[in-house]
Amino acid sequence: MSDARLRAQDFRYWLASHRGPLLAVALFVAMFALFVTKHPAGASANVINTAANKGALLAFVAMAQTLPVLTGGLDLSVGSVFVMTNCLASTLMAGTPAHVALGVAIVLASGLVCGVLNGLVVMFGRLQPIIATLATGAMYGGVALWLRPAPGGDVNEDFADFMTGSLHDLVPFSIVVLVGAVVVIWLPYRRSVLGRAAYAVGSSEQAAYMSGVPVARAKFLAYVLAGLFAAIAGLLLTCLTYSGEANALLGGSYTLNSIAAVVVGGTSLYGGTGGAIGTIFGAFVLRTIGDLLFVFDIDPLSQPLFLGVVLLIAVSLGSFRLLKVKKRVDLYR
Amino acid sequence: MSAAGAMFRRIDRALLAAVGCIVVLLIAGALYDRNFLSPDYLLQQLQVASFLGVIATGVMLVVLLGHIDLSIPWVVTLGGMMSTAAAGHQGLAGSLAIPFAVACGFGIGIVNGIGVAYLRVPSMIFTLATNAIAQGLMIVHTSGFAPEDHATPTMHLLAVERSILGIPNAVWVWAAIGAGTVVLLRRTPFGRRVYAIGNSERAVFLSRGNVRRVVVACFAIAGSCSAFAGVLLAGYSTKAYQAMGDPYVLPAIAAVVLGGTSILGGRGSYLGTVAGVVLVTLLQSILSIVQMPEAGRQIIYGAVIIVMLLVYGRGPKVVS
Numbered sequence: 315m316s317d318a319r320l321r322a323q324d325f326r327y328w329l330a331s332h333r334g335p336l337l338a339v340a341l342f343v344a345m346f347a348l349f350v351t352k353h354p355a356g357a358s359a360n361v362i363n364t365a366a367n368k369g370a371l372l373a374f375v376a377m378a379q380t381l382p383v384l385t386g387g388l389d390l391s392v393g394s395v396f397v398m399t400n401c402l403a404s405t406l407m408a409g410t411p412a413h414v415a416l417g418v419a420i421v422l423a424s425g426l427v428c429g430v431l432n433g434l435v436v437m438f439g440r441l442q443p444i445i446a447t448l449a450t451g452a453m454y455g456g457v458a459l460w461l462r463p464a465p466g467g468d469v470n471e472d473f474a475d476f477m478t479g480s481l482h483d484l485v486p487f488s489i490v491v492l493v494g495a496v497v498v499i500w501l502p503y504r505r506s507v508l509g510r511a512a513y514a515v516g517s518s519e520q521a522a523y524m525s526g527v528p529v530a531r532a533k534f535l536a537y538v539l540a541g542l543f544a545a546i547a548g549l550l551l552t553c554l555t556y557s558g559e560a561n562a563l564l565g566g567s568y569t570l571n572s573i574a575a576v577v578v579g580g581t582s583l584y585g586g587t588g589g590a591i592g593t594i595f596g597a598f599v600l601r602t603i604g605d606l607l608f609v610f611d612i613d614p615l616s617q618p619l620f621l622g623v624v625l626l627i628a629v630s631l632g633s634f635r636l637l638k639v640k641k642r643v644d645l646y647r
Numbered sequence: 648m649s650a651a652g653a654m655f656r657r658i659d660r661a662l663l664a665a666v667g668c669i670v671v672l673l674i675a676g677a678l679y680d681r682n683f684l685s686p687d688y689l690l691q692q693l694q695v696a697s698f699l700g701v702i703a704t705g706v707m708l709v710v711l712l713g714h715i716d717l718s719i720p721w722v723v724t725l726g727g728m729m730s731t732a733a734a735g736h737q738g739l740a741g742s743l744a745i746p747f748a749v750a751c752g753f754g755i756g757i758v759n760g761i762g763v764a765y766l767r768v769p770s771m772i773f774t775l776a777t778n779a780i781a782q783g784l785m786i787v788h789t790s791g792f793a794p795e796d797h798a799t800p801t802m803h804l805l806a807v808e809r810s811i812l813g814i815p816n817a818v819w820v821w822a823a824i825g826a827g828t829v830v831l832l833r834r835t836p837f838g839r840r841v842y843a844i845g846n847s848e849r850a851v852f853l854s855r856g857n858v859r860r861v862v863v864a865c866f867a868i869a870g871s872c873s874a875f876a877g878v879l880l881a882g883y884s885t886k887a888y889q890a891m892g893d894p895y896v897l898p899a900i901a902a903v904v905l906g907g908t909s910i911l912g913g914r915g916s917y918l919g920t921v922a923g924v925v926l927v928t929l930l931q932s933i934l935s936i937v938q939m940p941e942a943g944r945q946i947i948y949g950a951v952i953i954v955m956l957l958v959y960g961r962g963p964k965v966v967s
Contacts, residue, residue, distance in 0.1 A: 388771070435953060435957075439953070439956070439957050441953070441956050441957065442904070442910045442911070444715065444900075444910060445900060445901065445904045445910055445952075445956065446953065446956065448897050448900060448901070449897075449901065449949045449950075449952040449953045449956070450949060450953065451949070452897060452945050452946075452948055452949035452952075453945065453946045453948075453949030453950060453953075454949075455945050456941075456942045456943065456944070456945030456946035456947075456948075456949065457942070457946060458942075459940075459941055459942035459945065460940070460942035460943070460946070463940070463942070560942075563890070563893070566893070570717070570775050570778075570779075573771065573772060573775060574772065574775065574776075577769075577772050583769040583771060583772060584769070615786055615787055615790055616783070616786075616787050617783075618779065618782055618783035618786050619780065619783025619784060619786070619787055620783070621779060621783065622776060622777075622778075622779030622780035622781075622782065622783040623780060623783075625775075625776040625779055626762075626773075626776040626777065626779075626780060629768050629772050629773060629776055630762065630766050630768055630773075632768065633766040633767060633768065636766070636767055642852070643849060643852060643853065645767060645852075646848040646849040646851075646852045646858060647848055647849060
């Protein structure tokens with residue numbers, strides 16, 4: 315075969331294996347284009363920055379969700395870690411730059427600690443991730459309430475404004491942080507032994523185990539990194555609101571939306587396929603739906619209903635693959 | 648082996664452990680407060696437990712299939728709101744309030760079942776979406792405010808009063824639903840099929856069982872149970888309010904799992920679920936009488952559930 319044909323074949327393979335994430339990207343581009351053309355202020359820096367900040371919050375929580383999902387697990391505590399780190403950050407990020415830097419480090423470390431606890435319980439406790447992280451999530455919610463019984467907080471506003479502003483009025487800084495997290499954490503993880511092991515475990519835990527893949531460590535690391543990503547989201551939220559609030563409803567809605575974003579972004583809930591980059595676009599798609607409802611003047615009271623219907627349609631779209639199933643027995647696991 | 652030994656083996660370990668934990672909690676409660684073991688207080692606990700028990704019944708059926716129902720919070724709320732709305736509606740007879748609410752929950756359950764069984768969407772994400780839709784419908788219905796309508800006398804009677812033998816009617820209702828579930832699971836082909844699907848859908852399909860119909864039926868029952876629990880809760884507090892179902896997801900799933908039902912499906916007994924429900928309710932009750940701030944209660948609640956699961960809910964080690 316010639317080089318060109320080989321390359322074409324490679325490309326087709328790449329396209330087929332990344333269909334989900336690519337669909338999410340296309341959907342986002344189309345929807346966002348519609349949003350900015352319809353928005354009264356157009357594609358101004360302010361409009362884009364606001365959209366970026368809102369999307370990045372969900373994107374980080376959803377990235378946190380992606381890692382356990384890839385191993386065939388689930389982390390129902392990501393929303394609680396997000397809220398807890400928000401409460402912690404609102405007590406630690408005041409004062410001089412040195413104080414702020416120390417605060418940021420402590421907040422990220424606290425996210426890692428939550429992740430370690432989840433990982434220990436799931437991996438070495440051998441508990442089902444759904445129920446185990448539901449329980450640890452309740453604990454983190456309790457810690458959030460203990461840190462901040464009433465909403466409030468004191469945040470260094472220069473730092474907060476920098477984190478949520480735009481570089482040269484052009485690139486939203488939250489997007490820079492997002493890209494940074496992908497380049498510094500996700501890509502190296504994806505290529506590392508434990509990252510590839512996570513995919514293997516998600517495809518077939520038994521086959522992975524029999525092939526000598528470090529199953530335990532791969533799962534453990536997935537939950538630990540999930541805690542870290544959720545903590546980054548908590549930091550961003552603190553910078554956006556200048557305060558912290560132990561809002562259990564907010565945590566719950568972020569957890570649920572993170573699962574939706576993972577699915578819309580092309581990652582299978584059964585594990586083994588997908589990735590964080592698709593998830594990021596999945597999160598932005600979900601947030602842009604809300605924005606579109608706003609610019610199309612949908613009655614605010616019926617917006618949640620619209621969101622629900624769109625979500626239902628989005629998750630049902632995957633059923634088209636059923637048409638390709640030839641033997642009915644293959645439908646059943 | 649003696650008959651007693653055989654009997655002992657039939658009672659599963661999880662049930663024994665759950666009952667053991669209940670005894671420990673009762674003793675701990677009695678040590679803290681003498682009134683804890685008074686019949687009146689315990690009956691009150693059972694009354695509160697019965698609301699959770701009705702929800703957990705549906706959750707258990709779905710979990711036995713190897714699925715999960717995350718639409719509980721807003722289907723419970725929908726049940727409460729629809730019953731009070733029907734009660735307040737001029738053209739409708741008050742007696743229609745309960746059937747109407749349960750029918751609404753049944754409808755959402757059917758949608759869940761179709762999505763999971765026919766469209767093959769993972770139950771976790773599909774029920775999440777129907778939960779969002781139920782929430783959206785209720786926000787449109789109430790315009791975001793607390794509804795003005797009140798519960799009917801029948802709902803109040805079912806949820807609060809004690810008509811027979813001084814035992815709360817809610818407990819009788821739960822007992823009736825529970826007895827029906829036990830018969831359904833243990834004495835009907837349908838029940839056998841529920842367990843079989845939880846173990847291997849494919850095997851059930853190949854032995855000519857109608858997998859899809861059973862899955863849809865289980866989700867429909869689960870939706871009806873959640874909505875009916877909403878009716879009872881509305882009767883208990885005389886009103887329906889936004890997000891009234893939110894505090895019931897974690898306890899319901901925890902109760903089912905602590906009762907020994909495998910979250911992967913195919914294994915579990917209703918008696919275990921009853922023990923799990925009582926266990927979770929007692930735990931919540933003890934944490935509320937020990938005057939501790941909400942933060943501490945949540946931390947202990949989560950920690951205790953983890954510890955209990957570590958004691959007897961661990962999965963098998965992967966060895967091959």
